[in-house]
Amino acid sequence: MCGIVGYIGxxxxxxxxxxxxxxxxxxxxxxxxxxxxxxxxxNVFRKAGRIENLRKAVNEISPFGDLGISHTRWATHGAxxxxxxxxxxxxxxxLALVHNGVIENYQILKDQLKQxxxxxxxxxxxxxxxxxxxxxxDASDEADLKTRLVKSVQEALSRVKGTFGVAVMHAxxxxxxxxxxxxxxxxxxxxxxxxxLASDVAAIVAHTRDVIYLNDYDLVTLTRQGYEVASxxxxxxxxxxxxxxxxxxxxxxxxxxxxxxxxxxxxxPQSIRNALRGRLNRxxxxxxxxxxxxxxxxxxxxxxxxxxxxxxxxxxxxxxxxLIESLARIPTEIEFASEFRxxxxxxxxxxxxxxxxxxxxxxxxxxxxxxxKRKGLRCLGIVNNVASTIARESxxxxxxxxxxxxxxxxxxxxxxxxxxxxLLSMLFGRIHHLSSTDGLEMIDELEAIPEKIESxxxxxxxxxxxxxxxxxxxxxxxxxxQINYPVAMEGALKMKEISYIYASGHPSAELKHGIIALxxxxxxxxxxxxxxxxxxxxxxxxxxxxxxKGPVIAVTTxxxxxxxxxxxxxxxxxxxxxxxxxxxxxxxxxxxSYYVALARGCDVDKPRNLAKSVTVE
Ligand code: M6R
Numbered sequence: 001m002c003g004i005v006g007y008i009g010x011x012x013x014x015x016x017x018x019x020x021x022x023x024x025x026x027x028x029x030x031x032x033x034x035x036x037x038x039x040x041x042x043n044v045f046r047k048a049g050r051i052e053n054l055r056k057a058v059n060e061i062s063p064f065g066d067l068g069i070s071h072t073r074w075a076t077h078g079a080x081x082x083x084x085x086x087x088x089x090x091x092x093x094x095l096a097l098v099h100n101g102v103i104e105n106y107q108i109l110k111d112q113l114k115q116x117x118x119x120x121x122x123x124x125x126x127x128x129x130x131x132x133x134x135x136x137x138d139a140s141d142e143a144d145l146k147t148r149l150v151k152s153v154q155e156a157l158s159r160v161k162g163t164f165g166v167a168v169m170h171a172x173x174x175x176x177x178x179x180x181x182x183x184x185x186x187x188x189x190x191x192x193x194x195x196x197l198a199s200d201v202a203a204i205v206a207h208t209r210d211v212i213y214l215n216d217y218d219l220v221t222l223t224r225q226g227y228e229v230a231s232x233x234x235x236x237x238x239x240x241x242x243x244x245x246x247x248x249x250x251x252x253x254x255x256x257x258x259x260x261x262x263x264x265x266x267x268x269p270q271s272i273r274n275a276l277r278g279r280l281n282r283x284x285x286x287x288x289x290x291x292x293x294x295x296x297x298x299x300x301x302x303x304x305x306x307x308x309x310x311x312x313x314x315x316x317x318x319x320x321x322x323l324i325e326s327l328a329r330i331p332t333e334i335e336f337a338s339e340f341r342x343x344x345x346x347x348x349x350x351x352x353x354x355x356x357x358x359x360x361x362x363x364x365x366x367x368x369x370x371x372x373k374r375k376g377l378r379c380l381g382i383v384n385n386v387a388s389t390i391a392r393e394s395x396x397x398x399x400x401x402x403x404x405x406x407x408x409x410x411x412x413x414x415x416x417x418x419x420x421x422x423l424l425s426m427l428f429g430r431i432h433h434l435s436s437t438d439g440l441e442m443i444d445e446l447e448a449i450p451e452k453i454e455s456x457x458x459x460x461x462x463x464x465x466x467x468x469x470x471x472x473x474x475x476x477x478x479x480x481x482q483i484n485y486p487v488a489m490e491g492a493l494k495m496k497e498i499s500y501i502y503a504s505g506h507p508s509a510e511l512k513h514g515i516i517a518l519x520x521x522x523x524x525x526x527x528x529x530x531x532x533x534x535x536x537x538x539x540x541x542x543x544x545x546x547x548x549k550g551p552v553i554a555v556t557t558x559x560x561x562x563x564x565x566x567x568x569x570x571x572x573x574x575x576x577x578x579x580x581x582x583x584x585x586x587x588x589x590x591x592x593s594y595y596v597a598l599a600r601g602c603d604v605d606k607p608r609n610l611a612k613s614v615t616v617e
Pocket of ligand 1: 310311312313356357358359360361362365408409410411493494497612613614
């Protein structure tokens, strides 16, 4: 969602700030702005729409400034207009502030400030925070201006309810940026005589790989020479740890690909290898997942598993449910994270909770984690972003090691999450019912998956031509059974989010219970029907659609040519163990949605209204 970039150093700040914002574009935004400190004054630029609009406005003046803060805004309070874009100024016009998160009590604070004569120029909650901080600054008699700014930010934040990641600067306090976080990520980048502040490390990795991931309640003061971290909460001491970013600037670039999404689809053979590396034990015929932080005895006591996540992560968890129940026979439930947090799910000491999240920052998933911990559950993360809040707050877990995923539509992280679910099912399976022969077969089959994905990717031209044929469909249905039902859900989600075609995913047999009423020539159905135990059942459902003149695209196993008789288009995937088929069947669906979106002229990497990381409820 919103993004923050701050810079203080010897270089021109505006190119660094604009480039940082560009690297955060994938998170989703609808306006952008920046504030630059120069010669005792602050220049503020704010523009609705793309960062390009802001760049033009800044370049018209080309102001000098070696300190600045910038922001991409995803509208919550107030429309995406120039006026509502950040930074916002206080009443004096000297304090500038950018903010991610939501100030829940902003209206009460705004009314009070208005009574005191404050004038507001936007509809945002953020402007209230700027005015509040400015009020404390102006009222302070602290002689040291840096301390005065820090304290005023501290005072203001102590009055607000809600979540925040903020960056603040003041015209009278040269050489200082103050940042703080509660519920919205913030990272400090350390350079030589220059420091960076960002909501996402991708914004600053081109300049430094030495970073400090701030924790909730941390308040940081940046100067050219260094940083100080304090706590907003007097009950707790801030803990600072300098980390090395494990990816480079190039990993977060498109390279030769037209879109990040396409690049990430093609990265899947490698990202799955990364997820499996060092985690398969051929001697014991099992998986090794040390990050779970659980002894064999503790693992054996687990008699119920709950997975929570949102969107694609939820679909991966659905696959996980099938895997664990089949291989380990442990009752497994999946809960939308947003529902789990408000439900009173019965649990006991032998229940193990997993939260699944690419970003590790999704607010609902984080809340599910906190709720589970509040109830005394052991809660583990299946996370991509190693420095994320979920990774840090969970009791342990498994990193999926997929590398940065920039496309808003999750692709490689789905298959990596499913790979991890497979490892979990093998681990739990081997301490319960799974034989060593079956464990070894799983290892062999898993290791063969990346190559099989490579062969599917070679069919991109065919999938593109199918996509072009259906690009203007009224809608699309996705059908699958058993472990491929979640794949149908995932295929529909991909189609909706990047092509804006209404699509829905269903268990194939549900067709007759209502969905079939929709079937007509303008509404294609995509059947995920590999050659497995339910193949014949899927074929019957395809016949039902055909009988009503609904076009059918099938994703099936190589060699299953009889399906061509009853379908309009077929995409073949290599044969694999049925339980691993989601790792293959999802690939054509990702490519199908990509090429449909392309044919419809949609902005594949930055679909409208969406944000990569959903940090508001
Ligand atoms: O970062 P997370 O995995 O927690 O994100 C969860 C969902 O917001 C995410 O999967 C979303 O549904 C994607 N845009 C799907 O492509």
